[in-house]
Every structure is written in structure tokens, then in C-alpha cells.
Amino acid sequence: MRHDALFERVSARLKAQVGPDVFASWFGRLKLHSVSKSVVRLSVPTTFLKSWINNRYLDLITTLVQQEDSEILKVEILVRTATRGHRPTAPEESVAAAAEAAVVPPSRRSAAPTVAIAAAAVAAAPARPVQAPLFGSPLDQRYGFDSFVEGSSNRVALAAARTIAEAGAGAVRFNPLFIHSSVGLGKTHLLQAIALAALQSARAPRVVYLTAEYFMWRFATAIRDNDALSLKESLRNIDLLIIDDMQFLQGKSIQHEFCHLLNMLLDSAKQVVVAADRAPWELESLDSRVRSRLQGGVAIEMEGPDYEMRLEMLKRRLEAARQDDASLEIPLEILSHVARNVTASGRELEGAFNQLLFRRSFEPQLSIERVDELLGHLVNAGEPRRVRIEDIQRVVAKHYNVSRQELVSNRRTRVIVKPRQIAMYLSKTLTPRSFPEIGRRFGGRDHTTVLHAVRKIEELISADTKLSHEIELLKRLINE
């Protein structure tokens, strides 16, 4: 009885230290097993939980126990089974039970247990025991580097991602690394690949992968529960912070906390990787300090996959699906037809593949016509696509061989000024954006500058057929 009370007090103090969320994830199933002489034995349902607690929290638990009872010299964690009270070790224990035990914080688009990250990471790397991240959004074990298709549109981003995943702590090269692209082009996949690979590395760095939404939710909860200090404490010692969907970070106090965390990590040479649907200098809703810190590293844009990449993505998906059903066949002709026609993003392609897979089970002989019927909504025909200012800047910059950053910079040399004015003109004619809004997207310029650019290009077009053709070509490229 005396020991039960001791265990309860230790549990309460542990919860106060690590926060209710982490506590529920890792210690919800921790039980007192026995106390003999000077050893306290605690039990958990899985080997995974045992090694996680041993690696991360044993010192803390021992200290808490000793503060309650100074005669205790040692704390041991055992694995219990349903039939027996415990067993010393079971190396191949499933982590599923740990996942069941977790609380359910919000993830990027759905709720999922914190510990699922660890489960995913372990499943992804059966060969090497994996350190789990401290907390965060779930990782998808399929989003490794192996399944990420490389091509000219993402080569630089992939190389940077690999370097970071492989580099040891302290070997920080691009900090922060900021990856941006339109929706569905593989940012999340790449970020999770970094997290998974880093977790599998022998260095076992402390990794946190979060969406901005999760970060906001976690901090809001911690503030509500008077627990912000322990949350900050748990983030203090991480080696690699990965934040997805940065464009969703909102709220003054949350951004203040984020800025603080960012400064702390960057100043202590800890790697930070961020992804968003636009470049850091275009994240208008962000606090200027956060934006400026994010701009201090390396920003890499990923573009849409070309035909070869799309075909390769479909082939790899088929290969993965065949692991569950070896009899599965989709003719190359169908795959290449889909790759040629579903061009918007990796996400549409994934949707198209899932449709094919689903249909194939009751229509084994799918014809090209039938595929068109099924995937009509995903094929980029007919409806004009909504054009974004970033797309215009990207296409114009590429066409005139300048960088997007130069387009929005203060540089006033002729080689930059003309493409900039053309990009502003196209932004006004191809999007519903106002003059002030366009000015903001071009490095915070005044609306009169945009107005001047639009008038100037209109004048030039009416007098210069070559320029007029060039602009038509740019419009086609932008709408492609």
C-alpha cells in the first residue's frame, strides 16, 4: 500500500514534468510491478515502450522515486504480458499496443496518436532500432527517401534533405532549410523522409516533426494547462526540428513562442527544416521576426513533376501495392496514359492510382477510354486552372533566367526590371489580385509601382509584336 501511494505521487510529479500529453502517450500504461529491497520495478505492455522509457526517462523517474524514498537505489522497467505479470525482454514486441495507449492530439489533417510516429519509424526500419521523436505529428512510414522520386524539379531539395538527414549534430549546413512548392508536390513526403532517415541513423538524434497546426494546438493546450514551461523544456534539447505547412502558423503569442524556439535552436546550431506553400518572404501572415529568421537560411523551391517522374511515381506505387497482392497487374500503357494526363500534382496522381486500384478489383480489363471516364475529374483538361502569383513569378524568372528572389528584390538593373514589370502585368491580368496585393507580393512595393508596370507593358505590347508573342508564350507556360 505504501508503495502504491509512492507510485501515485511519482506518477503525478512525472506528469507535471513532462506534461499531460507526453505523459498519456508514454506513461499511461506504466504500472507498479513490485518493490523489493532497494529496487522499484515498473512495468509496461511492450518492449518498445520499455526501451523508450529506459532511453529517455529512466533518470528522471529514478530521481523522482528517490525524492519520495531515499532508500531506493534503482528503478527497473519490465515488460508485462497478459498472462504473466511481466517478462524481462521480448525483442520483437509489436508497438501497436503502445499506439493504442496513446492520447490523441491533432495531426496535420486528422487526429492520430503521438506515439504513432514511433510506430511508423520502427516499422520503416526493422533492421535498426529507432529512436522515436519527442512528440509531434505522425510520420507515415511510406514517406521515406526510397519512395521519393527524383527529377529535375526536386533534385536540389532532395540533395539538401539527404544531407541534413545524414549529417551529424553540429554539421549544420543549410539552416534553416526552407522547402516550398505548390500543393501536393511532395513537401510533406520529403520532410517525413528526413525525419525517418534521421531517426534510423546511428546517431539517434532527437527529432521533432510537427505541422504548424500541431505546434499551435500543442502550445495552446500547454498554455491552458499551465504547462508551457515543461513543453519548452522538452523542446530545448532537440537536434532536428521539422515544421510542415508553415503558412498556417497564426496568432501573436504562438508566433512569439515559435520565434523563441527558432532563435534558440538556430543559435545553438541545431538543424531546422521548414516547408510551406510559398517562399519565406511571401509568408505575409507571419511575424516579421519569424519571417526574417526563416529567410536567413536556404530556400529551395520544388516544382511539379514532369512526365518521367509521374510515370515513375505510378510504377513505384504499383510495386508497393504488389507487396500485398502479387497478382496485381496494371499495364504500362495505362500507367503512362495516366502519367501523361494527370499532371497537376503528386496528390492527384495518388488519387488516380487509388481509383485504378479500386476499380481494377471488379473491372479487371480497364480500357484507356474507361480510365478517362473514371479519372475525368483529375485530368487537366478544359477548366482553366487558378493561377497563383508565385507560379507567374516562377515561370517569368525561369524564362528570363533570373531568380525569383531577384524579381521581388530591390535591384533595379534592366535585366531584372523588365521581367519584374512583365510578371506584375501578368499578375494583374491572370489573377484577381488588387494592385496593393500584387505590390506586397513583389517585395512590398507600393501599388503605384505596379500600376506603372502594368501601363508600361500594355504600351510596349501594342508597339512591339515580339514582346506581345513573348507574353502569349508566358501565359501558355503559366497555364500549363
Ligand SMILES: Nc1ncnc2c1ncn2[C@@H]1O[C@H](COP(=O)(O)OP(=O)(O)OP(=O)(O)O)[C@@H](O)[C@H]1O
Ligand atoms: N517526388 C515524389 N515522389 C514520390 N511521391 C511523391 C513525390 N511528390 C509528391 N508525391 C506524392 O504525392 C502526394 C502528395 O505529396 P505531399 O503531401 O508530400 O505534398 P505537399 O507538397 O506536402 O502538399 P501540401 O502543400 O498540400 O501539404 C503524396 O502521396 C506523395 O507521396
